Amino acid sequence: GAGVSQSPRYKVAKRGQDVALRCDPISGHVSLFWYQQALGQGPEFLTYFQNEAQLDKSGLPSDRFFAERPEGSVSTLKIQRTQQEDSAVYLCASSPGPDQPQHFGDGTRLSIL
Amino acid sequence: GENVEQHPSTLSVQEGDSAVIKCTYSDSASNYFPWYKQELGKRPQLIIDIRSNVGEKKDQRIAVTLNKTAKHFSLHITETQPEDSAVYFCAAQRTGTASKLTFGTGTRLQVTL
Numbered sequence: 001g002a003g004v005s006q007s008p009r010y011k012v013a014k015r016g017q018d019v020a021l022r023c024d025p026i027s028g029h030v031s032l033f034w035y036q037q038a039l040g041q042g043p044e045f046l047t048y049f050q051n052e053a054q055l056d057k058s059g060l061p062s063d064r065f066f067a068e069r070p071e072g073s074v075s076t077l078k079i080q081r082t083q084q085e086d087s088a089v090y091l092c093a094s095s096p097g098p099d100q101p102q103h104f105g106d107g108t109r110l111s112i113l
Numbered sequence: 114g115e116n117v118e119q120h121p122s123t124l125s126v127q128e129g130d131s132a133v134i135k136c137t138y139s140d141s142a143s144n145y146f147p148w149y150k151q152e153l154g155k156r157p158q159l160i161i162d163i164r165s166n167v168g169e170k171k172d173q174r175i176a177v178t179l180n181k182t183a184k185h186f187s188l189h190i191t192e193t194q195p196e197d198s199a200v201y202f203c204a205a206q207r208t209g210t211a212s213k214l215t216f217g218t219g220t221r222l223q224v225t226l
Binding site for chain 2: 004033099
């Protein structure tokens with residue numbers, strides 16, 4: 001595709017519900033990243049995939065956060081038992097390789113009520 | 114881990130003037146420094162980047178300088194235009210490892226007529 005695509009663009013959930021956020025990277029991009037951006041802040045790293053392998057998940061804030069990329073293309077970020085502090089924009093980025101420039105999607109704005 | 118500080122947090126300039134945004138980083142092993150522009154509700158867009166083997170890079174009205182000894186880098190925008198108004202983020206990366214970007218806290222640039 002032309003760029004990184006994320007869906008949904010907006011998600012509202014009640015506290016305690018589970019949510020799943022999708023990322024379609026640029027075709028052929030090996031590396032895929034998830035970041036969390038709080039209002040008025042810079043993006044903060046969550047996790048990194050190279051193909052289907054999750055090489056770094058050090059930024060995931062708790063075990064309620066889980067990410068996968070089973071076929072090395074589309075990735076899903078899942079948040080279980082959502083809490084209000086999970087409200088943020090979740091950004092996905094992809095790059096041709098691990099040391100190449102990262103290109104971002106428009107993000108999913110998650111609001112937990 | 115890496116820590117990136119960014120100043121100023123807000124910057125207002127008149128159209129046609131220059132704007133300078135400064136960042137410092139803590140990890141001397143960081144060797145890639147991109148700059149992203151983010152308009153309200155939009156994705157961060159890569160506007161320029163520099164690697165540690167280069168001291169300066171220019172692309173039309175935008176330039177970035179890097180001082181490895183002092184561990185700081187700066188974004189320079191000349192002949193500012195209203196469409197330059199946005200939030201700008203600097204970032205640092207230690208390539209060859211986990212490849213995550215560490216972002217600064219952002220600078221809101223307002224270009225007034």
